[in-house]
Amino acid sequence: MKPATLSSIVSLIAVTSLTGLALLRAAEPQSTLSPVADLAAKLESGEITLDYQPGPLGYLPSLLQHLDITPASQLLAFSKTSFQAAIISPKTPRAVYFSDNTSVGFVPGGDVLELISLTPRDGLWFYTLSTERTAKPLLERRDAVCFSCHVPQSNSIQSMLTSSVFPDPNGMERR
Helix, strand or coil, X not given: CCCCCHHHHHHHHHHHHCCHHHHCCCCCCCCCCCHHHHHHHHHHHCCCCCCCECXXXXXXXXXXXXXXXXXXXXXXXXXXXXXXXXXXXXXXXXXXXXXXXXXXXXXCCCCEEEEEEXXXXXXXXXXXXXXXXXXXXXXXXXXXXXXXXXXXCCCCCCCCCCCCCCECCCCCECC
């Protein structure tokens, strides 16, 4: 994993300080700096494939390797903060692996891996990858679903957010 550089930090600040619909582009960009979009294109074209590891991890190790994300970056989210909330709990937390501009969420027993990538030009891109073994694993864009949480209505700023909460025994945030 590459260390954070001043330019990547400045880019992150610049992107997260933008507001409104300028970041919400309906069309795919001509070229991208998104590692996830690049991987999606290579999977679609057949240039590369993901290796499937039998057992609970499936595509996760191969996906992290292709995105240059170290497994040591893992953090655990014990609260129900995902569209896969029904299966997240303090006993089965969501693991989030990350680099400067990409995160991968893994929920044990989940139907999909959750991916988010930040580009200076186009903001956040959201994808999922089915956890089911297939002949040709593909990444699916999920912006419409994910923007409901990652663009809060109060400020219209896209965000890759990790925050601390105190979950109750069921994983719901204590207030």
